[in-house]
Each structure stands twice: as C-alpha cells, then as structure tokens.
Amino acid sequence: MHEMSLAGAIVDTVLKHADDRKVTLITLRVGGMRQVVLDSLEFYFDFTARDTCCEGAKLELIQVSTRLKCRACSEEWEPEIPFFRCPKCESADVEIIAGEEFEVDSIEVDEKEAACTAPK
Amino acid sequence: MHRTKVRIVEDALDANNTIARANRDDFDRSGVSVVNLMSAPGAGKTTLLEATLRDMEGVRVGVLEGDVQGSADADRIAAMHIPVVQLNTDGGFGGECHLDANMVRSAIPALPLEDIDLLIIENVGNLVCPAEFKVGENVRAMVCSVTEGEEKPLKYPLMFRACELVVINKIDLLEHLDYDLDRLLHNIDAVHPDVPRILVSAKTGEGVEQWRDWLTQVAAGAPAPA
Numbered sequence: 001m002h003e004m005s006l007a008g009a010i011v012d013t014v015l016k017h018a019d020d021r022k023v024t025l026i027t028l029r030v031g032g033m034r035q036v037v038l039d040s041l042e043f044y045f046d047f048t049a050r051d052t053c054c055e056g057a058k059l060e061l062i063q064v065s066t067r068l069k070c071r072a073c074s075e076e077w078e079p080e081i082p083f084f085r086c087p088k089c090e091s092a093d094v095e096i097i098a099g100e101e102f103e104v105d106s107i108e109v110d111e112k113e114a115a116c117t118a119p120k
Numbered sequence: 121m122h123r124t125k126v127r128i129v130e131d132a133l134d135a136n137n138t139i140a141r142a143n144r145d146d147f148d149r150s151g152v153s154v155v156n157l158m159s160a161p162g163a164g165k166t167t168l169l170e171a172t173l174r175d176m177e178g179v180r181v182g183v184l185e186g187d188v189q190g191s192a193d194a195d196r197i198a199a200m201h202i203p204v205v206q207l208n209t210d211g212g213f214g215g216e217c218h219l220d221a222n223m224v225r226s227a228i229p230a231l232p233l234e235d236i237d238l239l240i241i242e243n244v245g246n247l248v249c250p251a252e253f254k255v256g257e258n259v260r261a262m263v264c265s266v267t268e269g270e271e272k273p274l275k276y277p278l279m280f281r282a283c284e285l286v287v288i289n290k291i292d293l294l295e296h297l298d299y300d301l302d303r304l305l306h307n308i309d310a311v312h313p314d315v316p317r318i319l320v321s322a323k324t325g326e327g328v329e330q331w332r333d334w335l336t337q338v339a340a341g342a343p344a345p346a
Contacts, residue, residue, distance in 0.1 A: 002249040005216065009132040017128050024123065026226070028132075033278055082277035083310045092313030100250075104128045112121045 003037060006102065007044035011054050013104045021109035023057045031099035032066035057107075102108030136253055139221035143228065143256025150233035151180075153338050154241060156257035158279065160272075161245030163265040164289045166193045168322040169240065172332050173202055179339045182236035184220040184227055186244045193242065205230045209244060218249035224256055240340035247272070251279040259338055261285040266299045273307040280311045285318065287331055292321035 038061050049055045061063055068087050070086035071074045071093040084094045131137070147154050159165050166185075173181055183204040194206035205227050209216035216223075224241065231239065241257060243250040260312040262283045264272060267290055273280040280286065286308055294301065308317060318334065320327035 002217070002252060005218065005220070005249055005253070009136065012135055013128070013130055013132045017126055017130075021124075033281075034252075035278065081310075082274055083283070084277075085310065085313045094313070102132050104130055104132050106125055106127045106129075108123055108125050110121055111124055118146065 002035075002047070003040040004044040006036065007041055007048045009102075010045065010104060011048045013054060014054055014057075014107055015052060016111060017104075017107065018053045020053060021111060023054045023107050025058050025060060025108035025110050026054070027060045027105045027107070029061065029062045029064055029101045029103045029105045031064045031101040033096065033099040034102050036061075036102070053109075062105060064098050064101050067097050068099075069095045069097045071095055090112075133252065136221045139225055139290050140254040140256045143221055143224055144258075146228055146257060147233065147239065147258075152233050152236055152239050153341060154257040154259075155335065155338055156241050156243060156250070156255055156260045157263065158243045158247075158260065158283070159245060159263035160247050160268060161247070161263075163268065164322050165242050165245070165262040165263050166196055168263060168287065168320065168328075168331070169242065170196060170200065171322040171325060171328050172335065173197070173200060176238075176332065176336070179238055179336055180236045181238045181240060181335075181339075182231055182233075184224065184231065184239060184241045186223070186242060188217070189282060203232050203236065208293045216249075217246045218253050219255055220253045221255050238335060240335075247276040247279045251276075251282040259284045261287060261334075263289050264285045264304075265290040266294055266297060266301065266304070270300050270303040270307060273304070273311040277311045280308060280315070282310070283314050283315060285334060286312075288317060288319045289322055291319050291326065294322045299302070313325045337341060 016024055042059055045059055065078050067078050070091050072091035073089040075086050075088040085092055157165055181202055182199045183202060185204060187193055188319045189208055189210045191206045194204045196205040207223050207227050243254060260283045264286055318327055318330045320331055
C-alpha cells in the first residue's frame with residue numbers, strides 16, 4: 001500500500017536525470033526490508049508517470065537480500081525471518097549491511113525522440 | 121534515434137530526506153525537539169496524548185496532527201489549550217497514508233516554534249509508509265496496542281526498527297483478552313533487540329508518567345533516552 005508514494009518518488013528522481021528525454025526502462029534496486037510489491041508498484045507507476053517523460057517506461061527490479069552483520073563478533077548472515085539478534089553470540093548490536101535500498105540504479109532513454117515536458 | 125543507458129544510483133527518497141533535513145534545521149534553530157509518533161489506526165495515539173499533555177510540568181508542547189481527512193484529533197488537542205496544527209493528506213489519489221517532509225514543511229509557518237520546547241507530530245495511522253518518510257524529527261516513537269496481533273513486529277519490521285521507543289497501549293484490557301504479552305515482547309526483541317518499551321494505559325493512566333518522562337528528556341535535548 002506504500003507503493004503509490006514510492007512510485008511518486010521514483011518518477012521525481014528519474015525526471016531529475018532524464019533531461020526531457022523519453023525514458024523507456026527504469027532499473028531499481030530494492031532491499032528485502034522494503035516490502036515492495038512489484039505488481040502494485042507498476043500499477044501506481046503507470047498513474048504517476050502519466051504526462052511525464054516516464055510515461056510508458058518499464059520497471060525492472062533488482063532484489064537485494066537483507067544481510068546483517070554483528071558489530072560484536074563480525075558474524076554476517078541473511079535472516080529468513082526478521083530476527084535481528086546475532087545467531088552466533090546473541091548480541092543485539094546488529095547492523096543492516098544490505099536490504100534497506102530503494103534506489104534508482106539506472107534508466108534507459110531515447111535520444112532524439114521528440115522532447116517531452118517534465119512537470120515542475 | 122538511439123537508446124542510452126544512464127547510471128543514476130540515487131536513493132529515490134533523497135528528495136524527501138533533503139526537505140526533512142531543512143525542517144530539522146528550522147526546528148533546531150528554534151530550540152524545538154521533535155517526536156514523530158506513529159502507529160496503526162486506532163492504537164490510541166490521540167488518547168495517549170490527551171492523557172499525557174495535561175500535565176507536562178514546564179515543557180511547552182505543540183502538536184502537529186496528520187490525518188487523511190478531518191480535524192477531529194486536532195480538536196481534541198485544541199480543547200486542552202495546546203497549540204495544534206492539522207495537516208490533511210487527502211489531496212492525493214485516495215489520500216496519502218503518511219506525512220512526508222514536504223507536508224510538514226508546509227505546516228511550519230503555522231507552528232508557534234518560538235513558544236514551544238517539544239513538537240509532537242502525530243503521523244497518519246499506518247505501519248508501513250510513515251517508517252519510510254522522515255519528516256525532520258529527532259526521535260521516533262510508535263504506539264502498539266494490545267488489541268492488535270502479537271505478530272505485528274514480524275509483519276512490519278521496518279516500522280519496529282525505525283523507532284527509538286515502543287509504547288504498548290491499552291494494557292487495562294489485558295485481563296479481558298486472550299493476548300500473549302510475552303509473545304509480543306519476544307517478537308519486538310527479535311526485530312529490534314533492546315529497544316526501550318513502556319507499558320501504558322491511556323485510559324487508567326498506568327505507565328503514562330514513564331512516557332511523560334521520556335518526552336521530557338527528548339524536550340531537554342537528550343539523544344533518544346533509554
């Protein structure tokens with residue numbers, strides 16, 4: 001249900017870099033902690049991208065697994081359930097080293113396609 | 121015509137975070153500490169504030185109310201003669217389910233920042249989006265009530281990890297419910313080990329003093345009191 005706001009954030013980020021060129025593909029890096037549903041993201045993206053350079057662009061998701069590291073004993077692991085205590089030394093001092101990403105990794109744009117207008 | 125790949129590698133929430141930092145700077149300049157208070161709908165945030173803010177002893181509090189629609193919650197706070205500003209999020213498609221930094225920014229001119237020490241931002245009831253959008257707060261607290269399931273922390277780990285405090289509300293109802301409080305605490309511990317938690321009943325006032333002390337420490341500028 002948060003996918004609508006996230007779709008808006010994607011469109012805003014891409015428009016900053018698109019320079020009025022038509023965007024055909026947007027590649028996202030999304031961490032496991034983000035609980036993003038691709039179908040839902042695509043649905044809202046189609047709405048928010050309307051009348052911008054992003055209209056009609058495909059979304060591609062690179063899923064990043066959640067990976068944790070214990071600051072006490074340096075153990076690293078990928079939790080299957082959300083469990084944030086070190087399985088080795090039981091320390092609670094655990095750092096998320098991957099899994100919180102919500103990044104626009106890259107875009108593909110058509111050069112020379114009739115320019116479209118990015119809304120302010 | 122040819123197609124070019126452009127590498128970006130940018131957090132899509134950067135724009136929000138930049139505005140959140142600007143909000144934070146404004147709050148800092150006025151010497152106001154800010155709590156972002158989050159929960160599922162109906163966990164009792166407003167009732168808890170009513171029970172808390174009657175007696176804050178020397179801490180001048182202001183409230184920013186976030187709701188999809190209406191001013192019912194702000195009216196309850198205003199009735200206590202506490203400065204309150206209502207933000208409605210229903211401008212979007214179906215209504216935004218959280219406050220973002222820009223909405224809070226739009227409310228800053230209406231807030232009496234020079235006359236308060238502590239601003240409590242009561243976010244829209246939701247356990248997903250508010251965890252992702254910083255609004256310029258110093259600390260985040262969430263209210264989790266015992267009429268919700270014990271598995272909430274496992275279902276919404278991002279929210280439970282985003283908080284510096286978990287307030288467990290409605291404990292007066294425990295005797296009427298088949299609720300396993302130990303299981304909730306165990307699940308909180310799995311998701312966010314060592315996060316401070318306070319058991320309260322906004323209705324009877326039990327535990328409210330402890331929550332008030334926590335807020336008082338935040339207002340005094342203490343970093344995330346334990």
